[in-house]
Amino acid sequence: DAGVTQSPTHLIKTRGQQVTLRCSPISGHKSVSWYQQVLGQGPQFIFQYYEKEERGRGNFPDRFSARQFPNYSSELNVNALLLGDSALYLCASSLEVGVNEKLFFGSGTQLSVL
Amino acid sequence: EDQVTQSPEALRLQEGESSSLNCSYTVSGLRGLFWYRQDPGKGPEFLFTLYSAGEEKEKERLKATLTKKESFLHITAPKPEDSATYLCAVHDGGATNKLIFGTGTLLAVQP
Numbered sequence: 001d002a003g004v005t006q007s008p009t010h011l012i013k014t015r016g017q018q019v020t021l022r023c024s025p026i027s028g029h030k031s032v033s034w035y036q037q038v039l040g041q042g043p044q045f046i047f048q049y050y051e052k053e054e055r056g057r058g059n060f061p062d063r064f065s066a067r068q069f070p071n072y073s074s075e076l077n078v079n080a081l082l083l084g085d086s087a088l089y090l091c092a093s094s095l096e097v098g099v100n101e102k103l104f105f106g107s108g109t110q111l112s113v114l
Numbered sequence: 115e116d117q118v119t120q121s122p123e124a125l126r127l128q129e130g131e132s133s134s135l136n137c138s139y140t141v142s143g144l145r146g147l148f149w150y151r152q153d154p155g156k157g158p159e160f161l162f163t164l165y166s167a168g169e170e171k172e173k174e175r176l177k178a179t180l181t182k183k184e185s186f187l188h189i190t191a192p193k194p195e196d197s198a199t200y201l202c203a204v205h206d207g208g209a210t211n212k213l214i215f216g217t218g219t220l221l222a223v224q225p
Contacts (some may be wrong), residue, residue, distance in 0.1 A: 004157070033211050042118075042201055042215030045159065056210030090157050094211055100146070101211050105157030 002026070004093050004106035012112045013081050021076045021109045025093030029057075032074040033064055033103065035090040043090055049074055050097045078111075086113045115142045120202050120216035127223050130191045132156055135219045137202030146205040147185050148213060149178050151198045161187075165196040192223045 005024045013019050025032050031050040035043035049068035063079045072093075078085055088095040088110050092103040117140045127133055139147065146165055150158035162171045164180040171178050175196065177188045187200055199220050203213040 031211060040217065042203070042217050043213075044215070045206075045212045048210045048212065056208065056212050060210070092157070092211075097209065097211055100163075102160050102163065103211060103213065104160065105150075107155065107157050110155075 003036075004104055006010075006089075006091050006106040006109050008109060009041075009107070010110045010112075012114060014114050015081055015083060017081050018077065018079045019077070019081060019111060021089050021111075023074045023076070023091030023093075023106060024070050025074070026104055029093035029095050029104070030072055031094045031097050032068055032072065033092045034076045034090065034092075035105075036060075036073070037088040037090055037108070039087075046076070048097070054096055081113045083113050086111060094099055116204060116206055116214050117165045118202055118204055118214055118216035120200075120219050122219060123217070124220040125208070125222070127189075127192055127221070129193055129223055129225050132190045132192070134189070135187040135200055135202075135221070136184060137187070137216055139202075139204050141204050141207065141214075143207055144204060145207045147180055149185070149187055150201040150203065152201055152218070153198050156190070185206075189221070192221075194223050194225050197221055197223045 033048040034046040037043040047066045050058040090107040090108045094101040149161040152158045162178040199218040203215040206212040
């Protein structure tokens with residue numbers, strides 16, 4: 001079975017540009033979460049979507065937005081890129097929402113902002 | 115504010131040399147403590163979930179334990195393939211899947 005797939009794997013952008021990252025969850029999983037991982041740090045929660053609705057938002061500026069499609073795949077958009085946005089962006093899927101849910105992470109998209 | 119602190123930041127072991135990684139947490143009400151393993155260039159891989167003090171879980175050479183203020187990941191007779199970053203996280207207690215992660219322990223096991 002395919003795990004969580006993310007695209008692209010690597011991306012280089014310049015300051016001020018916009019970027020779209022994509023995620024396909026494990027088949028049957030209805031929830032997708034996005035995390036940002038800066039080098040040497042643990043992942044930080046950005047968004048969670050469940051059944052196409054936003055269920056949670058972390059402490060990130062409005063330049064960050066996301067959406068979930070009817071097939072449960074998801075996109076993360078970041079506008080007006082800053083150097084500090086350089087990080088590994090991780091997508092995680094789960095069957096449902098809740099404390100008992102196990103998150104399955106993809107391999108991430110490595111974003112470099114120059 | 116919920117907080118997770120892991121120690122040490124890095125640990126180097128000889129193959130077969132057992133040790134423990136520490137995760138201390140400050141949360142208003144623990145609703146799940148998670149251990150993940152992360153290899154370079156990959157996403158975190160789920161290892162364990164613990165819910166209440168006194169709970170223990172094992173998988174191969176790894177055993178996770180939980181007290182009211184901290185969790186330990188014990189590694190018995192490690193092998194080079196156990197080398198990775200081990201991340202600890204707590205559930206934030208809300209109606210989401212939001213996890214609050216520590217900064218991880220980078221484990222290197224030398225043959």
